[in-house]
Amino acid sequence: MDDTERCPCSSGDTYGACCGPLHRGERTAPTAEALMRSRYSAFAFGDTxxxxxxxxxxxxxxxxxxxxxxxxxGLDILATRAGGPFDDAGEVEFVARFRDTASRERGRLHEVSRFVRSDRRWSYVDGDVAP
Ligand SMILES: [Zn+2]
Structure with missing residues (x-):
């Protein structure tokens, strides 16, 4: 994706000002929410x-x-708990919308994800899917 295109994580920023530098390893996510957004974009790209x-x-x-x-x-962040630059754990509640290109059905994933930070890097631990 070109850095001037709109970032897939629905932040409203360009890819180059949002998830791009994280995907390329140029910088690490400062917050749990930033990591969550970059992981959503990685899902969108299939960047396993x-x-x-x-x-x-x-x-x-x-x-x-x-x-x-x-x-x-698309992605909507509903709430965050801690997960800031001076925290070592945090939660992000989000709704991610998807479409199945085979069946053409639309769906949404509502999840509360847990993150921890060590060595100044946030990582995803696990999450609870909400009904
Ligand atoms: Zn982004």
Whole structure:
């Protein structure tokens, strides 16, 4: 994706001012929300290397295969708890919208994700899917 295009995470920023530098390893996410957004964008791109890289070692799946028919259509952050630059844990509640390109059905994933920070890097631990 070009840095001047709109970032897939629905932040309203360009990719170059949002998730791009995180995906390229030029900088790390300052907050749990920033990491959450960059992981959503990585899902949208099918960037499994980034997803594994930002997954906590204790909960990281051995292999990760994404559904090629799942097209991510937008992200809404509903709430955050801690997860700031001076915290070492945090939660992000979000709704991610998707469409199945095979069945053409639309869906939404409502989840509260947990993140921890160590060595100045945020990582995704796990999450609870809300009904
Ligand atoms: Zn973004």
């Amino acid at each position: 290397a980034y997803l594994r890289d930002t997954w906590h070692a204790d909960t990281r799946p051995r292999s990760l295969e994404l559904d090629p028919h799942q097209e991510w259509r």
